[in-house]
Amino acid sequence: MDTFEQSPVQKDDSVAEALEPSPIQEEYAPVIFAQDTVAHVVALDMLSGTEDRENVLRARASGKGVLTAPFRLLKTNRLGVILTFAVYKTDLPSNAIPRERIQATDGYIGGIFDIESLVEKLLQQLASKQTILVNVYDITNQSHPISMYGSNVSDDGLEHVSALNFGDPFRKHEMRCRFKQKPPWPWLAITTSIGILVIALLIGYIFHATLNRIAKVEDDCHKMRELTKRAEAADVAKSQFLATVSHEIRTPMNGVLGMLQMLMGTALDANQQDYVRTAQDSGKALVTLINEVLDQAKIESGKIELEAMPFDLRAIMDEVLALFSGKAHEKGVELAVYVSDAVPEMVIGDPGRFRQIITNLMGNSIKFTKKGHIFLTVHLVEEVMDSMDVETESSSRNTLSGLPVADGSRSWVGFKIFNPEGSSHTPSPSSSDLVNLIVSVEDTGEGIPLEAQPCVFTPFMQVDPSISRKYGGTGIGLSISKCLVGLMNGEIGFVSIPDIGSTFTFTAVFSNGCCNSNDSKPQKQRLKNQSNTMSSTFQGMTALVVDPKPVRAKVSRYQIQRLGIHVELVLDFNQGLSSISNENKAVNMVFVEQEVWDRDSSISALFIYELIQIDQGTKLFLLGNSLSSSRTNTATSGFYTPSVITKPLKASMLSASLQRAMGGNKGNPCNGEHSSLSLRNLLAGRKILIVDDNEVNLIVADAALKKYGADVVCADSGKKAMKLLKPPHKFDACFMDIQMPEMDGFEATRIIRDMESNGHIPILAMTADVIQATYEECQRCGMDGYVSKPFEAEQLYQEVSRFLQPITSVNL
């Protein structure tokens, strides 16, 4: 080998300072050229160090770059490696054998790598943020890695190991990197993951809880259904039980009541009668209660059915009135009924149930009303609808009794029938067959306290537990009524103001019964006949009603009109008088409200005076509230006692009273038109003899008979009578006083009878007191009868008509 080859300088592996001239060797490889920075290695023999030597030889043999193991560099004493390349003289083929390579070697090039600075520089470029600790090892010898770079910090963290390839196949290097500082906790990641974990947990929990809950609820629902079924079954069982038991109770109860009734018919003293009556009342109350309970049970099991038969509304109202008038009188409460004229005479429906509802409402009103009035009205819904738009009366005093009432319109304003939804509902004038009724019960009672109002229709609810103690009743009535109203396609409502009063209103739908001509004929005919007989007597008459309260007057007019009498309303006496005097038609009767009469007896007397001035035939009646009030009144106006008709007015009672008044009873000052007309018929133009020794009597009797148009002759003694009645005579009849001096009536009659050959003049005795003995005596002597002295129209007529035929052709 050439020794003067210019070969690069190579470091010495051994002790850095001790540099000696190289021993005599076969081959040397001194460093000839060197970089300025490593100038100190010039003249160093690269083959001197073991490592170096090995490196060089290997380089030249392999033709590739060769790395040494890391060692401390000469000058700087830092760790480094040397990379040696062989430089060949000729261009060697790649598959040259090592010998050839060695042969061709011309020199060597070596590079010194300061690993530390190399790595640092590299690292500086890379690791900007974190301080990375790098350890570079030469791991050619696996068990003894030589650290080329990096401090020997114990590896406690994560290490990243990467292989380094410097291109030398013989040597292996690796780099171990780790963070200098322990990596800080990745708070964000941790927090986020913890958060997500928590959220996930929560969601999971929610799902779990939801599923649990659903399961639980389903479970509960199932249980509830079970319980409901059981409860319903129990309820039905209860209703059935109640119905059965009530029915069973009702039968013996009826027996008890029947027996009590029969007991009443037997001879009982006052105490016993009282006891029986009390027992009857209790029994009846019990039966009512049982019926209510049965009704409730029927309702609950849906078994109530309504009948459909024609009935007369007004008659039902009368019946209900009759039921309550006694109690109302007792309490001093005024009862009145008004049925509007628009309501047809007959309607088709269930009268019993209808009456039940009204009775229930009226019963409640009576129970809780101590003063004022109870006013029952029936109208058509159409009428009320029309009046809804009109302004209602402003005065709260314009009521039946003058006491304020709860405004009735508020009780039905909310009904569906008045608030049709959409345009589908049209009020029913188109369907003339249906009758929409609205019935109202207005009272001036205690009212219902506001807190109790919502549950008024709930069965068994009383306003207050003390109520059933105070007033009786079970609280079922209203709920039954509500159900029945519902069955009649109506609605029920109320308005109540405590201490003022309550108004209950309900609607019901019936069919018009008037036009039906098929199967209801016989009943309709009968009813018609009944009303006919009532009204025929008074048909066409005129009446005047004097009453300052218009509502009450309207009621009176309605009742009087039912008899076919035309009625006019006036507010006071003056109006009445002007009306009578103005009208061309004669007023047949005048009805005066009791309070008007009582107000001032002198005005009342004056009114009568004036009335008679205008028309003698007018009857006067007082409309009074109760019998007691009428009694106190009759004493005041002694010269004329008008008949009193107690309210509530009923057509039948009214008719009876009128007939009685018109008939002209004994003691009744009015001469019935009936009788006077008939007497005229009998006596007009007849020649009549009156025999009485008393001049006064003669004159009075004379005038009385003359009034009927008779031709009267007076005789003041029996003798004169005899002379006058000597046949032939033109007398048609003779009235003979009995007690006369000289010849008494009996004797005179006997003589007259003896004188009579043919023909028989009716001789009637006039006697102040009628005694049986006198009568027999009359008979014996040939008298035909007797009349009382002074004359009394009815009796006179009765007696005279037996003998004298009415003259039909007389002009009256």
Next chain:
Amino acid sequence: MDVLSQLQRQLADFLASLYREGFVDDQFTQLQKLQDESSPDFVMEVVSLFFEDCEKLVNNMAKVLEQQVVDFKQVDSHVHQLKGSSSSIGAARIRNVCIAFKTFCEAQNREGCLRCLQQVNHEHAQLKANLQSLFTLERQIVAAGGSVPAMQ
């Protein structure tokens, strides 16, 4: 017109009081009904006649009762007469006294009869006065232009 209505009112009141106190009864009303245009003073005439009759009877009865031995039958017949005529015109009080009077007669109770006679006198006087006032009022009314109708 006011005067008339006042008078009428007065009359009505007065009549009412007469009835109330039983001086007259229904028959008096009947009597008034018999009065009409053809006999406008009928009531007054009858009433005057009655009073005359009554006085006569009372005098007779007094005479009979004064005697030692009273002929009750006669008294009775007089009383009967009085009763009859008072009934005819409706003099209720007098009639009632007569009824009592009759009982005393039948019982032949002189004291009772005398007492009754006194009462009859008393009633007679009162009724006379009352009816006078009534007629006066009626006259006034007629004078003022109103009419006195027959009572019903």
